[in-house]
Amino acid sequence: MLDKRFILENAELVQQNCAARGMKADVARFVKLETECRSLQQEIEELSRQANVVSKSIGQAKDDAEREARKEEGRKLRELKEAKQADHERIDAEAGAIYRSLPNMTHAESPRGGEDASRELRKGAMQVTPMRFPVLDHVQLGEQHDLIDFAGAARIAGHGFYFLRNEAALLEMALQQYAVELLVKEGFTPTITPDLARGEILAGVGYIPRGPETQIYTVENFDLNLVATSEITLGGLYAGITIDAEDLPIKLCGISHCFRTEAGAAGRASRGLYRVHQFTKVEMFAFTLPEQSEDMHNYFCELECEIFDGLGIPYRVLDIASGDLGGPAYRKFDLEAWMPGRGDSGEYGEVTSTSNCTDYQARRLDIRYKVKGEKGTNFVHTLNGTAVAISRALIAILENCQQPDGSILIPEVLRKWVGKDRIGGGEDEEE
């Protein structure tokens, strides 16, 4: 959420920002409603004040007659207040709906426009090199080496689920270990999070648990939802809390399963592991002072690059355009890995994403910081970034590391956890 005062004073700017983000919102209407709300609020407070004065005087009333008269006076005042309050609530509800729909402001350097306007910032250390043999995609590779069982999973949970078997299962754990090890060295606190969370928390982070297009699975008869990312639980961890400024920045590394309905995504390229209902993710999350967030965002991006350079996978980094930022992000960088088996002759596919949400989420979640000796509190900035989303990383690894003989070379950095150099091929071949 934005600062209400900021909106009132910069209605024009906010309206333009909505347009840049491809969101419809009637900012002028909000300003009108909010202004009405404020004057109503003042009237309500004044009536409350008067009623409080009356109430206090009753305790000292001299006789019953006076007491009764004052009681009546108090009742009248409260009734009047109730009426105003009802008006206030009605208007506030409408204003609130607009307010909550307003997206974050946008970084000056973010490209303006839709998805296609996103700007490439850089490429990874590894170059895309054409393969001089028939390239298989990860589904075929998975089948060939008995790594992924989609059909089995479909029988028990439907489309979008999978069993990882053999080296794929080992790779999942290796990728987690690899990412976590790197992040712990960088001072992140490794954190295994709940895979379910209350609706209130989801909403605070910016996810809508119900509705036709929701990404979120909900648990019947409970106010619990399967998380779509540990960003939800990590952000929620500090909801309602005021942090000492000296404890910032706080860097957390969350490990969780992620569940997504992918409602509305039907028809989009979704073969194999690319768009699944469940995957494991190692996530970076930070709470910072406002002046630290931009550096932290760049740092998150650096770490994502380091992780994929370490795996030897070609990628590019995009500065996401305004129209594709979603609600909370002020700026977003996506890292797209080269996937040789995607499309006709290979395509980039998103593997990580890091967002600077500035104070947008913090305001919703009520996460503040306090500077010792200074009066008042301020909202922290929150940032999130994918370290490794296992399913997509797996696609990139299997497809990029396939060899002319059909085997798959395991990235050097993962070998200590997988326990071998290569999947299939030569004497390694099982069966």
Added chain:
RNA sequence: GGUCGGGUGGCAGAGCGGUUGAAUGCACCGGUCUUGAAAACCGGCGUACACGAAAGUGUAUCGGGGGUUCGAAUCCCUCCCCGACCGCCA
């Protein structure tokens, strides 16, 4: 899951229908004293929002929500959380 007991300011801990934003202690900040420190003493010490140039004033806030009442930290309902005991269980 059951049955009890709890959730009050940074912490500890009173209050259990009226002048209580909340006693008291500790912590913290400022001052006096001291060569310095400690002790002692004096004063201050939550947050959000609104109005105000400011001083300040007002409203809200005692786990969350709702109710009773002129008035609720105090009474009622409900939810959440913590503790104890019992049951169940990887």
